[in-house]
Amino acid sequence: MNRQNHFQVAGASLAGDLDSIAIGDEIHGIAAEIYPICRSITGNGVRRTLQALKRHLPLVVHEIPSGTQVFDWVVPPEWNIREAYIANSAGERIVDFRHNNLHVLSYSVPVHARLSLEQLKKHIHTLPEQPALIPYRTSYYAEQWGFCMAHEQLAKLPDGLYEVHIDSSLEEGSLTYGEYLHRGALREEVLLSAHICHPSLANDNCSGVALLAALARRIVRMRTRYSYRFLFAPGTIGAITWLARSEHAVRRIHHGLVLSCLGDAGGPTYKRSRRGDAAIDRTMAYLLKGVGGAKVIDFTPLGYDERQFCSPGFNLPMGSFQRSQHGSFPEYHTSADDLDFIRPEHLADSYRVIAAALQILEQDCKPRNLMPKCEPQLGRRGLYAMIGGKDSAAKTKALLWVLNMADGTHCMLDIAERSDLPFALIAEAARLLEAHGLVKRC
């Protein structure tokens, strides 16, 4: 099993989807499967979601008991909910969890009571500036209960007594996450992670979870150079729990991406790792250069699980990839982040960027010219373009650039950037030169 095989298998499989939007439909389909499930940072919603994903990839599901110490944190009690509603004095359910799981403040403690409108309002969350939308709210670490609803509905509620009912439980249980490790030729890993704790919000983060599943489904069948670890875990506490239990694996992570919000029409946006100059940072910047709407931004300790992966004690070479940045679009954390908000073409485009990045990481290396004194005679080997033409000129240029820079200190991405030639052409040139014994790739 040699390098070339890895490259070709990897290249072919991921690249096969690059020109179609079928992949976008596939990702949207997986997102639609898991969208209705009510997830939180623990509980059966996460379990059902991972169960659904198991149809696509051989996930290993981990259960970590409540109360487990994970660094400075403790795994919280498990939350489950069966039913929740507000009924008016006529007994009509005016807000019902069955219609939209955003209606309940996540981690609400159980309640059954009759309240005046005034009392009720203290437990209601709305968005006065987006009156038709239901907000998404959580209260993981402070025991309380609450409902979320459209502000325009709240405004019309008449005075009177309201029945509130939340049939939830907050008990010893466990935190659940799913993981799949694809073994490549190297033990060095690429970590790809998506948070799985949000309820019915399509972009944030059914899109990230579904794209990751679609990607894993392909990589399962491929021979790769790197090993690939796919992590589906609740945000913050899930990432912390995984890190606390996986310090052995952490040392092997050479590249990584935190994925979320991959289906809207904005961006794409790449946020650099804390290091700022990791290979993944350079690769993503290379791929997004000149792409309309694309932004490459510096690391900040705000955001999703890059906060944990890039904490100073780990400082992993992991960036974050989104379309619109979370928090920057009006649908964010509202009932408007639904399945219509994410589009197959945007999901496909996100997939293309990620797949192209992985292809570069798979192939990149610091080649070494085995005949570094003067140019080797390419003509004698049939490598020198005999007849002109743009294509063959570019190929000859790529050969000369690789030969010239292949001193073991420049990676192929360096050569692509320096020569202003496509990475694929540089990679092909390096392969060709290796085949002729002129260059050693790694």
Add this chain to the structure above:
Amino acid sequence: MNRQNHFQVAGASLAGDLDSIAIGDEIHGIAAEIYPICRSITGNGVRRTLQALKRHLPLVVHEIPSGTQVFDWVVPPEWNIREAYIANSAGERIVDFRHNNLHVLSYSVPVHARLSLEQLKKHIHTLPEQPALIPYRTSYYAEQWGFCMAHEQLAKLPDGLYEVHIDSSLEEGSLTYGEYLHRGALREEVLLSAHICHPSLANDNCSGVALLAALARRIVRMRTRYSYRFLFAPGTIGAITWLARSEHAVRRIHHGLVLSCLGDAGGPTYKRSRRGDAAIDRTMAYLLKGVGGAKVIDFTPLGYDERQFCSPGFNLPMGSFQRSQHGSFPEYHTSADDLDFIRPEHLADSYRVIAAALQILEQDCKPRNLMPKCEPQLGRRGLYAMIGGKDSAAKTKALLWVLNMADGTHCMLDIAERSDLPFALIAEAARLLEAHGLVKRC
């Protein structure tokens, strides 16, 4: 005595003046006290000035005998002057040292003679392009005598015999400078220096001397982290003499500023140290960023005593702070550089910048996150903003930025710049995190 105390005492005392212009009036008052004195690089003028400053701070006055070797230089003879005038043939004093001490070429040898107008003119300095102003001229190292006067007055002088009289002495004596060392918790020093050799020129440098005195007067009463050395010495030869006698102290200088021309309406201008990236350079650039009119310029080996402090054998981390750069304003080295030319509001503004820089230097350090793996749980400690709002969001951001960058390689100014949050907020966050055992500041 802990860090927090230093910071608070230092912060409070210097910051107390930051919003008022009372400090400007105070500095102007000190400048007005010393303005009339005829100073040169040696002599009683310097002594009387230091005497006046002693009312404000516990200065130690040093006398270094003429003839003392200081590096490549020799302390010159001491110059004193009692009287000087030019009288016309009617015996009327048309130029009199008593009216303006700029009238005499500094370091003039004594003379008493009667000369024709033509002979007299060889000893007269004027400014033909600023005909109403008296220039300031010196001849420290070439024995000669001379007068300075308004060009328009010279132009009107009738032919005839003129009596010139300079009652000066140039004799063995000493060079005088004043020094005050405020001891802080650390032996590491901040050196603040102002040249004290110019006669009645208000901006250059009664302003610098007076501001330094007002600053010292406050620091005397404070507990500080750094030790502070205040130096009032004649330009060039004074700085050279101090350096030659203080090599032990030089090794302890961690930051410094050369101060002059701090009262005019121009600038402010910060000139970097020869190093270019010293903490004082970064601090001043941070403070002046976006300030209208402010300029930050690179080191040049021209100017005032930064020439000596930043000579390659010392290469001290000392910049120079002025409003208009010396030599760049028309009043420079003329009788127009008088007490009206410097304004309390500009002096106060200069003070504010310097005080703010010292506050940053006092507090800056490279903090270390004591729980660097993942984020610590801020919520449990009451550090996580529970309710939104811009202020609390900025505080949370500051906490997260400090935690993330506190790996012992980034100073708090780095964190402030990287996060685009105010230094004070970052410093407060670091203090709070230290109080909760999450960060060690130094």
Add this chain to the structure above:
Amino acid sequence: MNRQNHFQVAGASLAGDLDSIAIGDEIHGIAAEIYPICRSITGNGVRRTLQALKRHLPLVVHEIPSGTQVFDWVVPPEWNIREAYIANSAGERIVDFRHNNLHVLSYSVPVHARLSLEQLKKHIHTLPEQPALIPYRTSYYAEQWGFCMAHEQLAKLPDGLYEVHIDSSLEEGSLTYGEYLHRGALREEVLLSAHICHPSLANDNCSGVALLAALARRIVRMRTRYSYRFLFAPGTIGAITWLARSEHAVRRIHHGLVLSCLGDAGGPTYKRSRRGDAAIDRTMAYLLKGVGGAKVIDFTPLGYDERQFCSPGFNLPMGSFQRSQHGSFPEYHTSADDLDFIRPEHLADSYRVIAAALQILEQDCKPRNLMPKCEPQLGRRGLYAMIGGKDSAAKTKALLWVLNMADGTHCMLDIAERSDLPFALIAEAARLLEAHGLVKRC
């Protein structure tokens, strides 16, 4: 023999020509001498050219037998040509090598045949978009024969039988190159190289060859600090052959230039060495800064013999200097690249840049201030401008800049750039300070 002498002799001799265009006429004259000769990568044309150059400098001519292995290459058979023509059925020579040696494909094998127009055309090279010009074509490593002619002439040829005759030989022989080593005070060398394999093309590269000869003729008579090696060799195979036979010399090359296309009206263009920050790169960028039309471009592994000199196994600090870049002007590799296309004024300007660069390299060093603590007293030594004036102010500035930066880490070019003063003034200041025992230059 001290530094100062070197500098003065070198300075005077090269500088003597800098203000005249006589040097341009001289270079044009040498170019005109060698222009008619039919050169290729081997053969008598190269020998006759070197013979002509021997009148100007004491060249050593080397002959390397065909078949010699030079790195990955083999010295090819020697090609010579005596006669070549195409005659029409009337026996009239419609294309004749005697009129223009571009008419024959370089390295054509011998042929004598009668062909139809259709058959003939397979062996004819023209430029349809420049129909009046004869192209320059070669086929060094694939045995074939061919003619080059104006497209408009070809278009008018009537059908019929044509006689083609090429009386050439391709036989065991040798590759010829010329070399001259001027010994300076140091064994460290400056390598100046021009390719000598092109037939009657004036800019590419009679201009480079002639300029190099004119430069060498002067350096022959000079005392220099560096040793200078002048190399006149066929492109690619000549440079490779020289490198293969001269690895001892290669280690001594501290600076170098590949010279070609130095007589047209474009540019000038400096292409950096592969290192990008070699002294020659900085020097050329310094000289071309602000020069109208001048371009400084990054290294690419395309071009002339910098491809070999800057291959990764050598990575020599050699840039390439041209006016228009080869390949970028319409006359390139056509019969329009004739003696009218190169102009004395452009040749003179090219010479001036190269001579100025050598003057800087000769003088540059990292001076060391022998009295680095504080400024030395310049006045006492008569070095301080006593009376003002722009010129003397610039001189004083230069002295202060050299003293301040002369810590052994900054070269004089650094000081010139940092101070924005002319290199010559900085060099003069360093010389003066050395004469006064204040600075050690190397």
